[in-house]
Amino acid sequence: MSKLRFHAIKESLAYKPVIVEENERRSELFGQNVFNENTMRQYLTKDAFVGVMNAIKHGKKIDRNIADQVSSSMKDWALSKGVTHYTHWFQPLTGTTAEKHDAFFETIGGGMAIEKFGGSQLVQQEPDASSFPSGGIRNTFEARGYTAWDPTSPAFIYGTTLCIPTIFVAYTGEALDYKTPLLRALHAVDKAAAAVCKYFDKNVKKVTSSLGWEQEYFLVDRALAFSRPDLILTGRTLLGHSSAKGQQLDDHYFGSIPNRALNFMRELEKECMLLGIPVKTRHNEVAPNQFELAPIYEEANLAVDHNSLLMDIMERIASRHNFKVLMHEKPFAGMNGSGKHNNWSLSTDTGVNLLAPGKTPMSNLQFLTFFINTIRAVHEHEALLRAAIASASNDHRLGANEAPPAIISVFIGEQLTKVLEELEGVTKGKLSPQEKTELKLNVVGKIPDVLLDNTDRNRTSPFAFTGNKFEFRAVGSLANCGNSMTVLNTIVAKQLKDFKVEVDKLIDKKDLKKDEAVFNVLREYIKASRHILFEGNGYGQVWEAEAKKRGLSNNKTTPEALKARISKKSISLFEEMHVMSKIETEARYEIEMEAYIKHIQIEGRVLGDIARNHIVPTAVKYQNILIENVKGLKEIFEEKYLSVSNEQINLIEDISNHIEGINANVTKMTNARKQANTLENIEEKAKAYCNNVKPLFDDIRYHCDKLELLVDDEIWPLTKYRELLFTR
Numbered sequence: 001m002s003k004l005r006f007h008a009i010k011e012s013l014a015y016k017p018v019i020v021e022e023n024e025r026r027s028e029l030f031g032q033n034v035f036n037e038n039t040m041r042q043y044l045t046k047d048a049f050v051g052v053m054n055a056i057k058h059g060k061k062i063d064r065n066i067a068d069q070v071s072s073s074m075k076d077w078a079l080s081k082g083v084t085h086y087t088h089w090f091q092p093l094t095g096t097t098a099e100k101h102d103a104f105f106e107t108i109g110g111g112m113a114i115e116k117f118g119g120s121q122l123v124q125q126e127p128d129a130s131s132f133p134s135g136g137i138r139n140t141f142e143a144r145g146y147t148a149w150d151p152t153s154p155a156f157i158y159g160t161t162l163c164i165p166t167i168f169v170a171y172t173g174e175a176l177d178y179k180t181p182l183l184r185a186l187h188a189v190d191k192a193a194a195a196v197c198k199y200f201d202k203n204v205k206k207v208t209s210s211l212g213w214e215q216e217y218f219l220v221d222r223a224l225a226f227s228r229p230d231l232i233l234t235g236r237t238l239l240g241h242s243s244a245k246g247q248q249l250d251d252h253y254f255g256s257i258p259n260r261a262l263n264f265m266r267e268l269e270k271e272c273m274l275l276g277i278p279v280k281t282r283h284n285e286v287a288p289n290q291f292e293l294a295p296i297y298e299e300a301n302l303a304v305d306h307n308s309l310l311m312d313i314m315e316r317i318a319s320r321h322n323f324k325v326l327m328h329e330k331p332f333a334g335m336n337g338s339g340k341h342n343n344w345s346l347s348t349d350t351g352v353n354l355l356a357p358g359k360t361p362m363s364n365l366q367f368l369t370f371f372i373n374t375i376r377a378v379h380e381h382e383a384l385l386r387a388a389i390a391s392a393s394n395d396h397r398l399g400a401n402e403a404p405p406a407i408i409s410v411f412i413g414e415q416l417t418k419v420l421e422e423l424e425g426v427t428k429g430k431l432s433p434q435e436k437t438e439l440k441l442n443v444v445g446k447i448p449d450v451l452l453d454n455t456d457r458n459r460t461s462p463f464a465f466t467g468n469k470f471e472f473r474a475v476g477s478l479a480n481c482g483n484s485m486t487v488l489n490t491i492v493a494k495q496l497k498d499f500k501v502e503v504d505k506l507i508d509k510k511d512l513k514k515d516e517a518v519f520n521v522l523r524e525y526i527k528a529s530r531h532i533l534f535e536g537n538g539y540g541q542v543w544e545a546e547a548k549k550r551g552l553s554n555n556k557t558t559p560e561a562l563k564a565r566i567s568k569k570s571i572s573l574f575e576e577m578h579v580m581s582k583i584e585t586e587a588r589y590e591i592e593m594e595a596y597i598k599h600i601q602i603e604g605r606v607l608g609d610i611a612r613n614h615i616v617p618t619a620v621k622y623q624n625i626l627i628e629n630v631k632g633l634k635e636i637f638e639e640k641y642l643s644v645s646n647e648q649i650n651l652i653e654d655i656s657n658h659i660e661g662i663n664a665n666v667t668k669m670t671n672a673r674k675q676a677n678t679l680e681n682i683e684e685k686a687k688a689y690c691n692n693v694k695p696l697f698d699d700i701r702y703h704c705d706k707l708e709l710l711v712d713d714e715i716w717p718l719t720k721y722r723e724l725l726f727t728r
């Protein structure tokens with residue numbers, strides 16, 4: 001066994017779990033390290049409190065004087081908790097979170113110093129953050145970006161640092177992060193949805209988008225993970241033969257959580273409680289050492305922040321338990337990948353979930369309005385929705401015969417399908433009194449009880465209605481869900497805006513009653529979006545063929561999928577809804593394409609290195625042992641040797657072939673990479689990486705994995721799947 005592998009296994013076996021007690025009540029821990037409404041009430045003057053609440057609830061500007069009061073109180077609160085530094089915490093387009101700590105400490109002359117944190121430091125900062133991706137918006141030499149306080153997401157303490165959630169924008173105003181367009185999209189959906197709600201309830205003033213994410217991840221022993229260069233540098237295993245036992249017995253799913261993982265989860269959840277992340281559910285997932293964690297849903301902007309924060313602290317806490325967290329969508333070939341289901345809904349300031357059926361025919365018509373408009377929005381923008389979840393790592397799940405497919409479709413269940421069929425038959429124009437009564441009693445009136453037994457959950461659907469919310473299941477585990485939430489809320493906002501225009505037109509021009517007009521428009525929407533509805537098996541080839549007939553896109557790779565981001569339709573959508581300017585949309589496209597290229601490039605380099613520097617030399621070494629052995633046999637048995645060691649010779653030959661296979665393909669891949677690197681055009685370059693470089697990974701891997709089965713385990717250099725996956 002290679003030294004590295006040997007020591008890693010030894011270390012992992014010797015590890016004694018850190019025991020984490022769970023003796024505090026969660027409700028008492030909850031939000032202790034958050035400058036939330038409750039804390040603000042204690043620390044802020046009445047004026048300041050009202051100012052901040054107005055900003056949170058009604059988007060009002062916070063003036064300088066109030067900002068000074070807030071910052072000073074925030075500082076007092078933070079100092080009382082032993083905090084020394086503050087930071088503007090933001091989510092640049094690298095996919096991670098960023099922070100730059102500054103001490104509260106300030107000198108005031110005469111050899112004296114004080115703790116200081118003024119309003120201007122709270123409201124705006126100018127980190128020298130010129131190395132973050134900007135897609136050409138910001139020339140590194142001139143404009144710098146700045147961060148600005150987002151009062152709708154409360155400041156929190158992590159370690160000894162006060163973290164202030166902020167947006168990150170260029171001086172010219174363009175967004176350089178995930179949060180800025182998300183906030184704009186949330187504003188757009190609020191406006192559009194609240195206007196539609198007025199048909200049903202005049203009291204509605206605000207509509208909030210909610211998100212409940214479910215985060216899947218793997219835990220791998222840290223020493224073992226660090227013995228694999230591919231895991232460390234790319235987050236996934238680029239090679240490795242599958243373990244004799246994998247997930248086929250389904251003995252991990254919902255099983256008892258292994259002790260060491262449980263201790264990690266306890267510590268993680270305790271930290272989440274302090275940070276106000278309302279985690280609630282934990283369980284084993286399908287693959288060995290795969291788990292899931294889910295909170296109670298929250299307002300979407302806060303939920304996105306909490307997910308980013310969670311991913312960050314998971315990493316840190318995992319290392320205290322000698323784990324490495326794998327957030328990658330596909331760390332192990334042949335095993336289940338990880339996703340991040342985004343449960344999404346809209347609710348009013350009057351406390352109504354617009355995606356939950358109500359108790360009266362009128363509230364159900366409201367439900368159907370939002371339900372059908374969402375379906376129509378997905379139908380109109382399915383390709384853009386697919387683009388929102390595109391990444392090099394998520395390509396391993398989408399369209400790779402694993403949940404869910406790269407085709408976006410909507411699952412609504414049998415009962416609601418029937419309801420839509422009935423609505424499709426509604427008379428055009430004015431409705432007769434009988435028809436209205438019929439609709440009231442038998443269609444719209446019946447929804448609540450039918451949904452109660454809507455337990456049929458199609459797990460293969462990328463976008464499923466699950467009783468009182470839609471579940472967007474195609475989001476990658478590694479992704480910042482700001483991206484998918486921005487797109488989803490924008491397309492729904494646009495759809496609701498159009499809906500309002502059409503309904504108003506029917507009321508004004510055709511003299512229809514409000515509910516008649518709504519029925520009329522919904523009927524047309526159902527007809528127009530029938531193609532996006534799919535109840536069958538999303539993994540099957542039958543569906544691929546069917547989807548093609550229906551004209552749905554099936555973009556299996558990121559470069560293909562991302563094109564929808566910069567289609568005319570998408571650009572004007574984002575412009576019209578004031579979510580992103582053309583420049584911002586194009587910049588994002590460029591950044592994502594660049595990221596794709598870089599990921600494949602890095603994987604190619606790492607795989608080439610491992611194959612040539614680890615696998616080939618090991619195979620040659622073993623081959624030489626075999627050759628010596630055959631020579632010896634020949635000496636002893638002379639002419640008889642043929643019958644003795646035919647198998648031996650075959651083995652030597654097999655090994656030769658695989659070595660040759662590796663060398664030839666690594667050379668091919670290196671050349672393909674060189675060729676791709678000469679391309680200036682980003683689209684061509686991404687395509688070259690996708691179509692010419694990436695496919696060679698499989699060929700190289702094939703030969704390496706075959707060798708793993710042939711070569712003496714004693715000298716095999718890489719920690720094996722069985723060791724990575726079954727260490728507890």
Ligand code: ADP
Pocket residue numbers: 210211212213214294295296297343344345346353466468469
């Ligand atoms: P599962 O999908 O695994 O069966 P649940 O349906 O219980 O689990 O919930 C998954 C996530 O959906 C949780 O984060 C939960 O808080 C969230 N959720 C529940 N209701 C809503 C809603 N109305 N809007 C958004 N998210 C919701």
Ligand code: MG
Pocket residue numbers: 214341471
């Ligand atoms: Mg779910």
